Amino acid sequence: MGSPASKANRSAEGKSFASLRAEMVEQNIAARGVRDELVLEAMRKVPRELFLPKNLREFAYEDSPLPIGGGQTISQPYIVAFMAEALLLKGGENVLEIGAGSGYAAAVLSEIASTVYTVERFGELADKAATTLAGLGYDNVRVLHGDGTRGWLEHAPYDAIVVAAGGPQVPVSLKQQLKVGGRLVIPVGADQRTQELVRVVRISTNQYRSEDIVDVRFVPLIGEEGWETAKDEDRSAAIRCEPISGGLMRYSSGKNISEAGSPPRKDRNSHSEQTDEAPGLIEKEQVEVEREIPADGNEPIERIEPRERPEPPVFED
Numbered sequence: 001m002g003s004p005a006s007k008a009n010r011s012a013e014g015k016s017f018a019s020l021r022a023e024m025v026e027q028n029i030a031a032r033g034v035r036d037e038l039v040l041e042a043m044r045k046v047p048r049e050l051f052l053p054k055n056l057r058e059f060a061y062e063d064s065p066l067p068i069g070g071g072q073t074i075s076q077p078y079i080v081a082f083m084a085e086a087l088l089l090k091g092g093e094n095v096l097e098i099g100a101g102s103g104y105a106a107a108v109l110s111e112i113a114s115t116v117y118t119v120e121r122f123g124e125l126a127d128k129a130a131t132t133l134a135g136l137g138y139d140n141v142r143v144l145h146g147d148g149t150r151g152w153l154e155h156a157p158y159d160a161i162v163v164a165a166g167g168p169q170v171p172v173s174l175k176q177q178l179k180v181g182g183r184l185v186i187p188v189g190a191d192q193r194t195q196e197l198v199r200v201v202r203i204s205t206n207q208y209r210s211e212d213i214v215d216v217r218f219v220p221l222i223g224e225e226g227w228e229t230a231k232d233e234d235r236s237a238a239i240r241c242e243p244i245s246g247g248l249m250r251y252s253s254g255k256n257i258s259e260a261g262s263p264p265r266k267d268r269n270s271h272s273e274q275t276d277e278a279p280g281l282i283e284k285e286q287v288e289v290e291r292e293i294p295a296d297g298n299e300p301i302e303r304i305e306p307r308e309r310p311e312p313p314v315f316e317d
Contacts, residue, residue: 020061028063042111051102087160098148099164103129119148149223166195166218171225178202
């Protein structure tokens, strides 16, 4: 099949989406400390531009979140790679993602994992993500509309769980759906605006080891085992992050993203050509629309560089 990064998909400078993607991975991901070759290769393959509205595709390989509709965003590529690496995947795992958003992060994970199950609290986003993923040939990803804080019990236990929204604590349901030896990566914090990215490892039936990875700022995790509501309901603006001295990140909210300036890139060879029409009907097993309590969240906003951590504690459930 033809690659989605066809000769029609080119930037004003004449660069293909493929070449822009390769530059992004080297300059904004590998150069900033992501070393896992499985993650880097997955980032090189997935055509981020095809998970964006057409009018924003020229910005696909800017290292920043972008709006995808409904006040939600597609995650910054660096944070997608950083969190995927934190899962310590080796290939062939059963992975649960909370916060499908556009489906981009699930596509990246599916390049490594055997199967990815992803839960999205917004029905419209869940349907659109399922359609996009199916149209691009990601047949090892399944999408559910529901409360992400409750996980997806039907397909548990999971080798790894990643949560793309910040909760006040680690949801018990997600811990219980981990395999022994499984890893759960989630932003946790008492404040909806700032969290610590935490990795929880299940070391026995009722014991877990927890370690803090880095300070982050994610949208709130809404649901039965998360926040009841979001304090700031206005999420229409894209949040961008820029480096400042000391390796920290400066956060700026900008509704006008037209000043960004990098076009798009390549696509995985197995993907069919993308046209103006919808990519076709989705099979029921790929688009599971179980209408539950809306939960989980959407996309991460940004991060600060990691720092040294003490030996992680062990706690019992």
